[in-house]
Amino acid sequence: MEPKILHVGPLTERFNQRLAHEHDAVPLWQQGDALAFLDAHGTAFEVVVTSARFGCSAAMLERLPNVRAICSFGVGYDAIAIEAARQRGIQVSSTPDVLNDCVADLAMGLLIDCARRISAADRFVRAGLWPAGNFPLARKVSGKRLGIVGLGRIGKDVARRAEGFDMLVRYHNRRPDADAPYGFEPDLLALARWADFLVLTCPGGTATHHLISAAVLEALGPEGILINVARGSVVDEPALVAALAEGRLGGAGLDVFESEPHVPEALFALDNVVLAPHVGSGTRDTRLQMEELVFANLRAFLDKGEVLTPVV
Ligand code: 8YV
Numbered sequence: 629m630e631p632k633i634l635h636v637g638p639l640t641e642r643f644n645q646r647l648a649h650e651h652d653a654v655p656l657w658q659q660g661d662a663l664a665f666l667d668a669h670g671t672a673f674e675v676v677v678t679s680a681r682f683g684c685s686a687a688m689l690e691r692l693p694n695v696r697a698i699c700s701f702g703v704g705y706d707a708i709a710i711e712a713a714r715q716r717g718i719q720v721s722s723t724p725d726v727l728n729d730c731v732a733d734l735a736m737g738l739l740i741d742c743a744r745r746i747s748a749a750d751r752f753v754r755a756g757l758w759p760a761g762n763f764p765l766a767r768k769v770s771g772k773r774l775g776i777v778g779l780g781r782i783g784k785d786v787a788r789r790a791e792g793f794d795m796l797v798r799y800h801n802r803r804p805d806a807d808a809p810y811g812f813e814p815d816l817l818a819l820a821r822w823a824d825f826l827v828l829t830c831p832g833g834t835a836t837h838h839l840i841s842a843a844v845l846e847a848l849g850p851e852g853i854l855i856n857v858a859r860g861s862v863v864d865e866p867a868l869v870a871a872l873a874e875g876r877l878g879g880a881g882l883d884v885f886e887s888e889p890h891v892p893e894a895l896f897a898l899d900n901v902v903l904a905p906h907v908g909s910g911t912r913d914t915r916l917q918m919e920e921l922v923f924a925n926l927r928a929f930l931d932k933g934e935v936l937t938p939v940v
Pocket residue numbers: 679680681682701702703704705727906908909
């Protein structure tokens with residue numbers, strides 16, 4: 629008999645049906661109070677299928693004493709109780725690489741939109757304002773200085789795209805990457821001072837919580853643009869909103885927020901921000917590849933006892 633699978637939160641209809649069809653999976657979101665359900669039935673499950681969004685909390689994991697693997701849809705695992713999993717020898721897989729292109733594409737899209745004010749220009753035309761006068765001049769993108777916070781797989785794809793725009797690229801990481809052909813900047817404030825555009829592609833979680841502080845935003849300055857395709861938790865959001873509203877920061881392109889799906893209302897009124905509802909990986913092509921990788925990890929664990937793309 630195949631192990632029982634706990635399916636934490638709904639993904640696409642296709643994914644949900646496929647999991648239910650191919651495996652003995654229980655949709656947790658349909659069981660009423662999740663923790664109460666796990667108190668009663670948690671011992672039955674050996675594998676958890678979840679996503680970057682729904683994760684698997686420490687409270688859940690405590691109620692799943694027989695779980696041996698967590699297969700997650702998405703590359704970020706800040707919502708998974710990774711330390712508890714590591715201590716118990718639970719394998720955790722994510723879906724790296726298959727989404728790099730799409731997240732990097734969105735980062736560049738937000739950057740160009742903020743600098744050239746494409747969304748603002750679109751609003752200007754639709755509001756019938758053009759006959760009354762020209763749209764204000766925007767800022768050039770090509771040849772500018774790009775700072776990347778977190779030069780991992782996605783950060784490197786952003787850097788490669790930026791090279792196509794003749795940008796100068798420097799990056800901030802915890803450690804320099806010996807293979808990266810870009811300048812390493814150990815001082816985040818210095819990177820923000822140097823950069824015209826600062827793109828965040830680092831992981832979320834406690835290690836990067838509010839890394840982008842009021843001081844970093846101040847250093848980026850009234851001409852600077854912040855792009856966040858990482859996690860909302862990386863940025864001190866109230867400080868960001870204040871800096872944008874008071875013109876101390878030039879602009880921001882944001883795909884992620886601290887309390888998703890809730891976006892600070894103060895941002896809605898600002899013309900110097902471009903807002904997206906966490907769609908970095910949100911193309912049909914990429915989501916399909918992420919789905920395939922979740923199922924491949926699951927299959928590998930069930931057949932051979934080892935996931936293919938482990939995070940721990
Ligand atoms: C989510 C993401 O996976 O991969 C990540 O870390 O944030 C996204 O791709 C997606 O929204 C589904 O949860």
